[in-house]
Amino acid sequence: MTREPLSPAQLEAALRAIGAERYHNLHPFHRLLHSGRLNRGQVRAWALNRYYYQSNIPVKDAYLTARLPTSELRREWRRRLVDHDGEGDLPGGIKRWLKLTEGVGLDRQYVESTEGILPATRFAVDAYVHFVRDRTLLEAVASSLTELFSPTIIAERVSGMLANYDWITAETLSYFNARITQAPTDSAFALAYCKERALTVEQQDAVLDALRFKCAVLWSQLDGLYLAYVDPGLIPPGAYDPGAEP
């Protein structure tokens, strides 16, 4: 039995269904974070590890830009490099994330060294960069589609964290303000790209798998944090240990 390709609208519905099942807003660590049930050390561990993800986003976007065939497409994707690396005096997402890590009390040099991050974080993030570099262009674009689901998680996270942690300020969380407008622009372009170009069953399967892969990249980072810093508290050798802080 051969399958028929999905219509563009069906493909979008299938993509959204993956998000509804696998996006990391469903992870228990996210729930603990935004409901205020984490202590400072746990929030620090999250911010520290997530810095490695943030700082690799423009790297994967540069790889993706390099693979796009026209100026028009490269200019579209280049916007993401500006968003994350900044331009002129305007700080990008990485700098704003460092404001967050400083705001929660982490030493900047320690954060930038990435020496205290979990191996699980490093392996997941590196897998994402390599995926974008090595898979088909269509899969690389599709792997960005988790941004379809990020406005919800960002809103939950910011309001939840401000309401529940009196030691976290709106300024500390300013990273997320920009993302609330940037993410929908980015994901609209990537979604249109995939709906237009994923026409065969094989291409559509590859697009759906790319989104599943990316959901696993995000989920597995929260898995690592949960195991090390929530339950059972099994910190791997060499990783950040809130209990050992001066």
Add this chain to the structure above:
Amino acid sequence: MTREPLSPAQLEAALRAIGAERYHNLHPFHRLLHSGRLNRGQVRAWALNRYYYQSNIPVKDAYLTARLPTSELRREWRRRLVDHDGEGDLPGGIKRWLKLTEGVGLDRQYVESTEGILPATRFAVDAYVHFVRDRTLLEAVASSLTELFSPTIIAERVSGMLANYDWITAETLSYFNARITQAPTDSAFALAYCKERALTVEQQDAVLDALRFKCAVLWSQLDGLYLAYVDPGLIPPGAYDPGAEP
């Protein structure tokens, strides 16, 4: 203050010290496994995930072989390809691992598809393959040095599993018999290679870091198993679920 390079004997001692601190025989999942405190589903999850590691060993060894500059060195490393992929009627390590997964009751096709493995397993193993492909040759060789520590863990594992699980037979564990003689030959060569060629402080640091990296690759696989199948039992979307078996 400039550091002096270590002598070859000091380098070996430093490598062994890393193993004493970071090798995965110290992981709680290993202790549970060999002391008989895991149920069938948990042992199956271990065997299933570890298959992905086993099946990528000859891939990383082929990358390494491709990077060696002389026939003599390539022939030395080629032995590992034979060990894992087999020769003539002699099954290699991958086939013997499939005997193990069948012995613990997993469907062979399901195992070979790797569709039920944890993302944490996939990301860690892929990181290892990429490390061997992309880093310096010296680092690639050094990353194999966890084999210095494997005879102990194998002996513990086999005797522990046979004593504690009456549903596991010696034949099921036959994978490990071959490794008890293969691993020391392999690690002796790699250790001599590193002691001979890592002469500067930078080279020695790189060798030590490569071994730390590889310890993290192994450790993080057990972290993933622990989180998903022991405590708190947080199985990621799409991964093998012992409770859902028919």
